[in-house]
Structure formats: structure tokens, C-alpha cells
Amino acid sequence: MSPAQFAAKRLGKELQKISNSLPPGIELVSAENFEEWLLDIKVLDNNPLYQNETYRLKFRFGTSYPIEPPEVVFVKLADRPIPIHPHVYSNGIICLDLLGQQGWSPVQNVESVCMSLQSMLTGNSKNERPPGDEDFVRGNRLRPKDIEFFYHDNDV
Amino acid sequence: MSKPPSYLKDEGNRRFQAGDYVMAEALYSQALIVDPHNTALYTNRAMARLKLGQWDSAIADCAECLQRTPDSMKAHYSLSQAHLALHAYDDALRHALEAHRLCVKAGDKSLGTITTHVLKCKKERWDEMEKRRVRETGALEGEVLELLARERDAVMKEAEEEMGEAGRAEVEEEWRVKMEAVREVFERARPKAEKRRQVPDWAIDDISFCVMVDPVITKTGKSYERASIAEHLRRQPSDPLTREPLYPTELRPNLDLKQACEEFLEENGWAADW
Numbered sequence: 001m002s003p004a005q006f007a008a009k010r011l012g013k014e015l016q017k018i019s020n021s022l023p024p025g026i027e028l029v030s031a032e033n034f035e036e037w038l039l040d041i042k043v044l045d046n047n048p049l050y051q052n053e054t055y056r057l058k059f060r061f062g063t064s065y066p067i068e069p070p071e072v073v074f075v076k077l078a079d080r081p082i083p084i085h086p087h088v089y090s091n092g093i094i095c096l097d098l099l100g101q102q103g104w105s106p107v108q109n110v111e112s113v114c115m116s117l118q119s120m121l122t123g124n125s126k127n128e129r130p131p132g133d134e135d136f137v138r139g140n141r142l143r144p145k146d147i148e149f150f151y152h153d154n155d156v
Numbered sequence: 157m158s159k160p161p162s163y164l165k166d167e168g169n170r171r172f173q174a175g176d177y178v179m180a181e182a183l184y185s186q187a188l189i190v191d192p193h194n195t196a197l198y199t200n201r202a203m204a205r206l207k208l209g210q211w212d213s214a215i216a217d218c219a220e221c222l223q224r225t226p227d228s229m230k231a232h233y234s235l236s237q238a239h240l241a242l243h244a245y246d247d248a249l250r251h252a253l254e255a256h257r258l259c260v261k262a263g264d265k266s267l268g269t270i271t272t273h274v275l276k277c278k279k280e281r282w283d284e285m286e287k288r289r290v291r292e293t294g295a296l297e298g299e300v301l302e303l304l305a306r307e308r309d310a311v312m313k314e315a316e317e318e319m320g321e322a323g324r325a326e327v328e329e330e331w332r333v334k335m336e337a338v339r340e341v342f343e344r345a346r347p348k349a350e351k352r353r354q355v356p357d358w359a360i361d362d363i364s365f366c367v368m369v370d371p372v373i374t375k376t377g378k379s380y381e382r383a384s385i386a387e388h389l390r391r392q393p394s395d396p397l398t399r400e401p402l403y404p405t406e407l408r409p410n411l412d413l414k415q416a417c418e419e420f421l422e423e424n425g426w427a428a429d430w
Binding site: 006009010013014066067068102103105106107 | 268362363364365366384387388391392394396397399
């Protein structure tokens with residue numbers, strides 16, 4: 001079986017599973033193919049930073065998924081802002097070790113990534129962007145997976 | 157003046173890669189005339205013949221190869237594919253498992269492909285048995301109902317003669333209930349096919365999400381399909397759960413789980429491509 005088939009098979013099963021049920025605050029928006037899926041997430045507790053907001057996530061899967069991590073970013077739409085968080089750049093790029101080459105593990109999946117992002121937001125109290133956000137957003141031409149983030153404060 | 161067999165083999169491989177299986181097969185055949193003991197030529201020709209749907213001659217090639225090198229993974233794998241195409245499910249599974257064993261032993265990279273093939277053999281073998289079972293119980297049910305109907309008709313006739321129309325109706329109702337009960341018993345015996353199918357979590361590899369064929373256990377006590385965890389460890393030698401260092405040599409087969417998965421698939425073959 002080629003890697004692409006392996007990825008498609010596993011994604012097919014994930015889709016089957018999450019089409020039936022997802023944890024509260026996570027919703028599947030679209031999964032037309034095995035390359036790109038869209039999901040919406042909400043923060044469930046009453047953290048004032050994220051109350052009454054819904055955020056759109058875009059997953060992109062390579063042919064080596066789940067051996068390699070998916071690329072996950074927040075997408076900005078009229079009713080879907082980019083959440084404020086010291087690990088989320090204003091262009092939607094997320095700096096989370098779980099999604100990096102080192103932190104990723106093939107036992108993670110779309111559902112578990114959504115839950116991790118939910119809890120990353122829930123636990124945050126800082127109303128700020130990562131340091132150097134403006135420069136990064138202006139200057140970055142790299143794909144998220146090629147950026148070498150420095151995970152200096154993983155407890156945020 | 158004939159070309160050297162190595163040239164014929166390379167040219168055959170090139171044609172095979174290009175999808176020209178007819179020419180590839182012919183070139184391997186020419187090479188075998190000059191070099192009739194070259195096992196690689198037999199396995200390559202078997203692969204070309206599989207592509208051409210020539211199952212019997214592919215089997216013959218594999219047999220030639222296995223006679224000389226009984227431990228040829230490729231020959232067992234091709235043989236399994238040919239048997240599967242010919243609906244010889246037991247042979248297909250036996251050679252698939254042998255190919256898998258040899259693949260693990262050699263640390264060969266095609267472990268993922270072969271693991272998938274083992275699952276496919278199990279699935280098709282189960283499908284066939286299921287079809288036969290449905291056919292057989294269906295036939296038995298029909299036969300039993302027919303016998304009952306015959307008996308009912310006789311009893312009804314007797315009742316009518318003795319007690320007239322009312323007696324006939326009473327007997328008819330009595331037998332309707334009886335036959336309904338028989339149908340229900342058969343219905344209940346029909347296995348989970350109609351019931352909701354679910355694969356237990358313990359049987360599923362958390363990386364490929366497939367039922368495990370050859371589970372191996374890590375230091376943390378978690379088991380994975382050998383092919384999946386090997387693929388992960390090639391990229392990163394760490395435990396998927398704890399991220400502690402983990403090397404392929406530290407993996408151990410989980411024999412009890414393997415047996416449990418086998419037994420589960422014996423009864424729930426549909427799960428092989430769940």
C-alpha cells in the first residue's frame with residue numbers, strides 16, 4: 001500500500017468516526033477529500049477572551065499522514081476571527097509543539113488536535129499575540145510546517 | 157547471438173515499470189532459457205504474470221522459485237495473490253502469513269503492503285464462508301418450512317373431515333403460530349450481520365486504525381501493528397504516547413493479543429476492511 005493510500009484509509013476511518021460524534025464545541029464543517037478538512041471549534045467555559053466566538057480550523061494532510069503531522073491553521077472569515085493567544089499569530093498560524101515535527105505522534109488525530117487547541121485556548125488568560133507577530137505576519141512566506149518555532153513556554 | 161540474461165532481466169524490469177507486462181514477461185522468459193536457475197527471474201515473471209491475470213503460470217513460477225529458495229518472501233507474496241484471485245482462500249492466507257513472517261525477519265520495507273494483503277485475504281476468506289453459510293442456512297430454513305407446510309396441509313384436511321370448517325381454521329391458526337416461531341428461531345440464529353457492527357478498541361491499531369495482524373507491544377504496555385509502529389520509528393525513534401526513546405529492537409510481539417485479533421476476525425471478517 002502506498003503512503004497516499006495509507007493516509008486515505010486512515011482518514012476515511014477518522015471521518016467515519018467523527019461524522020457520527022464529536023466532543024462538545026467541535027463541529028465538522030467540510031471534508032470533501034483527504035487533503036483538506038474544515039472544522040469549527042468553540043471554547044466551552046466562560047473565558048472572557050473567547051466567549052460567544054466560533055473559530056474555523058483548516059487541516060491539510062500530506063500523503064505521509066499520520067506518520068507526519070497535518071498542517072493546522074485558523075482561518076479568518078467574516079464571522080470567524082483568529083483567536084487571540086500568545087501562540088497564535090494574527091494570520092492564523094499556530095505555534096503548538098503537538099503540531100511540529102518533534103511533538104507530533106501518529107496516535108494523535110483530527111479530533112485530539114481539536115481538543116488540544118480547545119484546551120490551549122481555555123487555559124489562556126493573556127490577551128496578546130506572540131512576540132514579533134507583526135514582523136512575522138508581514139515577512140513569513142513559509143508553510144507552517146517549515147517554520148522552526150521555539151517552544152519556550154509550553155505551559156501557556 | 158543471444159543477449160546476456162542480466163540485460164534481458166534489466167530490460168524486463170524497465171518494461172514492467174512502464175506497464176508493458178506482455179513484453180516484460182517475454183523478456184524474463186528469454187532470460188530463463190539462458191539462466192534457468194535464477195530465482196529472481198521467476199519471481200519477476202510471476203509478478204508480470206499476475207498483472208496479466210495468468211494465475212496458474214504465476215503459481216508455477218513461484219513454485220520454481222520456492223523449490224530453490226523456500227524462504228523467498230516475494231514468491232510467497234505473489235503466490236498468495238494468485239491463490240486469492242483463484243478463490244483458494246486458505247492457500248492465499250497461508251502464503252500471505254508466510255510472506256509476512258519473512259518480511260518481519262528481514263526487516264523489509266514492504267511490511268505495510270504485506271500486512272494490508274494479509275487483512276485482504278482474511279476479509280475475502282470470511283466473505284466466502286459467510287456467503288456459503290447464508291446460502292446453507294437459507295436452504296435449510298426453506299426445507300424445514302416446506303416440511304411443516306406439508307404436515308399442516310395433511311392435518312388441516314383431517315380436521316376439516318372431522319370437524320368441518322371451524323376445525324380447519326383452528327388448526328390453520330395453530331400451525332401459523334408454529335411456523336412463525338420456526339422463522340423467528342432462524343432469524344435469531346442469523347449472526348450479527350444485521351446487528352450493528354462495532355470493532356472493539358483493543359483490536360485496533362491506533363496508527364493505521366486497522367484491526368491488528370501482528371501486534372507488538374512497547375515498554376509502556378501499549379500495542380501497535382508492527383508495520384505502523386515501524387514506519388513511525390523510522391521517522392522518529394520515540395514512543396508515540398510518552399515520546400521516550402524507543403527502538404525497533406525493543407518491540408516485542410504481543411502473542412495473546414494477536415490470537416485475540418485472529419479470533420475476532422474469524423467471526424467478524426467484515427472488520428478486516430472496517
